[in-house]
Amino acid sequence: MFEPGLFAGTGFYERFAWYRANDPVSWQHPAGEPEGFWSVTRYHDVVAVHRDTTRMSSTGGMRLGSTERAVSAVANKMLIVADPPDHTRMKRVLIQPFSNDVLSRAEQYVEQVVADVVETAVRRPGPDLIAQLERIPTDVICAIMGLPRADWEWIGRKTTDAFESPSEVQRITANGEIFKYFSDLVRENRRTGANAFVSGLTAQDTGGARLTDEELVFNFSGILAGGNETTRFTLAALTLQLVEQPDQLARVLSGEADPAVATEEALRWSVPGMHVMRTATEALRVGGVEVEPGQRVVTWIGSANRDEEVFAEPDTFDVGRTENRHLSFGAGRHMCLGSRLARLEVAAYLRTLRRLVRAMTLEGEPRYNGSNFTWGLNELPVVLHA
Numbered sequence: 001m002f003e004p005g006l007f008a009g010t011g012f013y014e015r016f017a018w019y020r021a022n023d024p025v026s027w028q029h030p031a032g033e034p035e036g037f038w039s040v041t042r043y044h045d046v047v048a049v050h051r052d053t054t055r056m057s058s059t060g061g062m063r064l065g066s067t068e069r070a071v072s073a074v075a076n077k078m079l080i081v082a083d084p085p086d087h088t089r090m091k092r093v094l095i096q097p098f099s100n101d102v103l104s105r106a107e108q109y110v111e112q113v114v115a116d117v118v119e120t121a122v123r124r125p126g127p128d129l130i131a132q133l134e135r136i137p138t139d140v141i142c143a144i145m146g147l148p149r150a151d152w153e154w155i156g157r158k159t160t161d162a163f164e165s166p167s168e169v170q171r172i173t174a175n176g177e178i179f180k181y182f183s184d185l186v187r188e189n190r191r192t193g194a195n196a197f198v199s200g201l202t203a204q205d206t207g208g209a210r211l212t213d214e215e216l217v218f219n220f221s222g223i224l225a226g227g228n229e230t231t232r233f234t235l236a237a238l239t240l241q242l243v244e245q246p247d248q249l250a251r252v253l254s255g256e257a258d259p260a261v262a263t264e265e266a267l268r269w270s271v272p273g274m275h276v277m278r279t280a281t282e283a284l285r286v287g288g289v290e291v292e293p294g295q296r297v298v299t300w301i302g303s304a305n306r307d308e309e310v311f312a313e314p315d316t317f318d319v320g321r322t323e324n325r326h327l328s329f330g331a332g333r334h335m336c337l338g339s340r341l342a343r344l345e346v347a348a349y350l351r352t353l354r355r356l357v358r359a360m361t362l363e364g365e366p367r368y369n370g371s372n373f374t375w376g377l378n379e380l381p382v383v384l385h386a
């Protein structure tokens with residue numbers, strides 16, 4: 001699983017299939033990692049791990065390679081690395097602006113952003129479509145959070161640096177800058193109350209649940225990070241499948257494919273969150289294998305989404321797939337806060353393609369970022385034609 005370059009393409013899917021068939025919960029100890037971990041590849045075992053929030057903790061980090069120092073600074077203060085009761089308290093507040101009701105008011109704005117991005121891409125194609133598509137999640141999340149428009153590009157760049165930069169120094173610096181940005185925002189808003197998103201969350205009184213300023217800052221940064229990279233990877237992966245498979249593109253452009261159904265297939269296929277990690281708090285069994293307290297357990301969502309026990313012809317991309325309980329947003333208590341928003345953006349993209357695009361051409365070699373965590377395309381030389 002840790003062969004260098006494995007995630008620079010899609011060859012890892014074959015390896016996942018081998019593990020699912022031969023060693024579904026396997027012990028891995030790659031060179032360079034201080035400790036080994038259990039690697040879980042079958043759909044039902046992945047679901048069981050995600051649902052077991054009493055014995056599977058997120059406070060030791062939820063991804064491989066995160067440093068203990070960085071995680072302990074935010075553990076139980078940031079949703080994604082929190083356990084109950086802190087997780088429950090914070091999620092009750094933070095879920096509000098991302099609920100169905102509130103987001104249905106953002107729907108029209110999402111459509112506008114997507115239309116603007118696609119129109120621009122058709123009129124002025126660039127060498128890399130991703131450089132244009134990345135505006136969709138950034139603009140939408142920045143608008144929802146009420147951030148000044150002048151900051152959006154900077155924010156988008158910093159989020160990418162915080163995740164994608166090959167230099168650890170640059171990653172840490174970018175994270176620090178994002179924290180500072182949100183600290184200033186929260187402090188300023190205590191004085192002015194000018195930002196409705198922040199005021200809405202600080203005024204929340206959902207059963208006494210409240211967030212400290214520090215928790216707000218960490219979670220804003222989590223929302224930004226969660227929303228930016230991931231949705232961009234799904235849009236890019238979907239575009240690549242459509243350009244490579246003219247029959248699927250025809251179904252989207254003719255309106256035969258239901259955008260809501262095709263969105264789910266784009267999510268199953270793209271897997272922007274390739275793995276998730278937990279730490280066992282007590283002895284338990286995963287897929288029949290004994291896990292000791294303190295051991296790390298890694299679930300591979302990319303493998304679960306291709307599990308032949310659950311999905312018919314899992315290696316076929318099918319915009320009409322209706323039986324599609326993919327795990328791209330995780331499962332259980334930590335299920336993605338932004339799933340509804342991401343779905344809105346992808347469905348709007350599909351509808352806009354149908355409205356504005358007649359053909360697509362691949363003008364060069366697409367490239368994957370090579371990450372086994374936030375995995376996806378970072379170069380996509382595709383041109384959209386009116």
Ligand code: HEM
Binds near residue numbers: 058224228342
């Ligand atoms: C295609 C798009 C997306 C994918 C594939 C995705 C994937 C995921 C996954 C797998 C998790 C669970 C992590 C775990 O179990 O430890 C998660 C959690 C989360 N996501 Fe997303 N995400 C997406 C979009 C978004 C958006 C748009 C937002 C912004 C609102 C967001 C914010 C979050 C947050 C804050 C969490 C933590 C939730 C918790 O721990 O309770 N994500 N996401």
